[in-house]
Amino acid sequence: MTIAALAPETRNLIDGELVGASHGNVFENLDPTTEEVLGTAADGTREDAERAVAAARRAFDETGWGEDPAFRSRCLRQLHEGLLEEKEQLRSIVVHEAGAPLSLTSYMHVDEPIEMVAYWADLAGRYEYEQAMSDVSFLGRSQRRIMRREPVGVVGAITPWNVPLYLNLTKIASALAAGNTCVLKPAPDTPWSGTHLGRIVVEKTDIPPGVLNIVASSDHLVGEVLSSDPRIDAVSFTGSTRTGRRIMACAADSVKKVFLELGGKSATILLDDADFAAVCPAAAMTCVHGGQGCAISTRWLVPRSRHDEAVEVIRSAFEAWRHGDPKRPENLQGPQISRLQQERVLDFIERGKREGARCLVGGGRPEGKGFFVEPTLFTDVEPKMTIAQEEIFGPVLCVIPYSDEEEAIRIANDSPYGLSGGIHSGDEERALRVARRIRTGTLSVNGGQWFHVDTPFGGYKQSGVGRENGVMGFEELLETKVIALPGSER
Numbered sequence: 001m002t003i004a005a006l007a008p009e010t011r012n013l014i015d016g017e018l019v020g021a022s023h024g025n026v027f028e029n030l031d032p033t034t035e036e037v038l039g040t041a042a043d044g045t046r047e048d049a050e051r052a053v054a055a056a057r058r059a060f061d062e063t064g065w066g067e068d069p070a071f072r073s074r075c076l077r078q079l080h081e082g083l084l085e086e087k088e089q090l091r092s093i094v095v096h097e098a099g100a101p102l103s104l105t106s107y108m109h110v111d112e113p114i115e116m117v118a119y120w121a122d123l124a125g126r127y128e129y130e131q132a133m134s135d136v137s138f139l140g141r142s143q144r145r146i147m148r149r150e151p152v153g154v155v156g157a158i159t160p161w162n163v164p165l166y167l168n169l170t171k172i173a174s175a176l177a178a179g180n181t182c183v184l185k186p187a188p189d190t191p192w193s194g195t196h197l198g199r200i201v202v203e204k205t206d207i208p209p210g211v212l213n214i215v216a217s218s219d220h221l222v223g224e225v226l227s228s229d230p231r232i233d234a235v236s237f238t239g240s241t242r243t244g245r246r247i248m249a250c251a252a253d254s255v256k257k258v259f260l261e262l263g264g265k266s267a268t269i270l271l272d273d274a275d276f277a278a279v280c281p282a283a284a285m286t287c288v289h290g291g292q293g294c295a296i297s298t299r300w301l302v303p304r305s306r307h308d309e310a311v312e313v314i315r316s317a318f319e320a321w322r323h324g325d326p327k328r329p330e331n332l333q334g335p336q337i338s339r340l341q342q343e344r345v346l347d348f349i350e351r352g353k354r355e356g357a358r359c360l361v362g363g364g365r366p367e368g369k370g371f372f373v374e375p376t377l378f379t380d381v382e383p384k385m386t387i388a389q390e391e392i393f394g395p396v397l398c399v400i401p402y403s404d405e406e407e408a409i410r411i412a413n414d415s416p417y418g419l420s421g422g423i424h425s426g427d428e429e430r431a432l433r434v435a436r437r438i439r440t441g442t443l444s445v446n447g448g449q450w451f452h453v454d455t456p457f458g459g460y461k462q463s464g465v466g467r468e469n470g471v472m473g474f475e476e477l478l479e480t481k482v483i484a485l486p487g488s489e490r
């Protein structure tokens, strides 16, 4: 299905109803590839967000949603089925509004995220919410204890635009599976990856009114209702570290649980015994989806002893890299999400040049429509340069030379972030030894892939707080209660 066949206007989901904004306004949804307006979305206000929070609070306090895992599991299966029926529409939305490469939609953007909903439906049904602990003695008397895991309550979910359907589904499905009710605020640049989920929930599931609410808005600050309203028990946020700090501050007043997935500046270490011809072409993957992925390796650390050889292979890979219209299956890189992001990335590139790094490939924007940035390769990068320290979120790779393994580890860890990274070596034991010393939440050794719905994902340092996905991610959304009873000798 083409984008033209989709409803050109979308509404928010509040208390079981698809509604326009309280003041009746809409905002435009732009295609970053063509710069054309795709359609509109209801422009939710703070009042709309407050109504959504009230609905989620009531649904949590007054319906049995939190106590009925079998019903939750059934509802999430209905959602999974509904998503499968609309998979092609969703694919079209993600390609058009996020500029996601079509050929990546079967992985991170559409097919896999939909399958993840089945995982959450299953986990909701099979998780052991109550377990007996071993008996203990207190003042000479035996004590029994039961440990219960209960939903945390109302979850406010706030998402960015880079992998919008995946992040919206991950946050919604895990929160609902754990028995919470939820208010989602999707990113203004990708409203339909949120609002279409609201429509599918209403049309295809028995999820009760108020359990899930979705409020799109052009106003970022509508998100502050979710981080500050005392009726919200936990905030689950994915986005920039700057916004993450603000969310933590807003949440402090009501002492909410805060779960944050933030930025990254991941490093791949190429050890001197790696097969450079086989491994170095993967460096061009920095540019995948315009480099708009938090866990992408944007620093490649290469040994001085084989520096020029590595750079030659990486340069060839960058020159052969296919980019452009994301609807063409050969392109793994489309546009940046917006003019603002395009300018931000180009600004970083200029700073890199000014600070003395060598721009070997790209560095500009192609002619014509769309918010494109050329795949850009910097060499002679010093670890303290701005482009080696700050998250660019663009198709820009920094090659940084190192002298020995110790220095490589030091450079990799010399970052305020700690999200992901990689090691390549001809000796797996050596690579593992290095991997154990890198301060990040995930790592790939010799191209191994960690991404899966059951993999706990999150960051060290300023890359975040907590873990998403897997049983560990599910348990982030649960409270723990221990009930003690007199022991059996009574």
Ligand code: NAD
Residues within 6 Å of the ligand: 158, 159, 160, 161, 162, 163, 185, 186, 187, 188, 219, 220, 221, 222, 223, 224, 227, 238, 239, 240, 241, 242, 243, 244, 246, 247, 261, 262, 263, 264, 293, 294, 391, 393, 419, 459, 463, 464
């Ligand atoms: P952003 O922080 O600007 O916005 C993210 C979301 O927060 C949007 O919905 C936005 O409207 C909302 N928001 C903005 N200000 C807010 C406020 N004061 N209170 C509440 N909500 C507010 O991030 P972005 O530019 O949309 O996304 C890019 C960033 O996301 C990058 O830094 C990237 O690394 C990060 N990211 C991280 C992960 C991860 O899992 N670690 C995944 C994807 C993206």
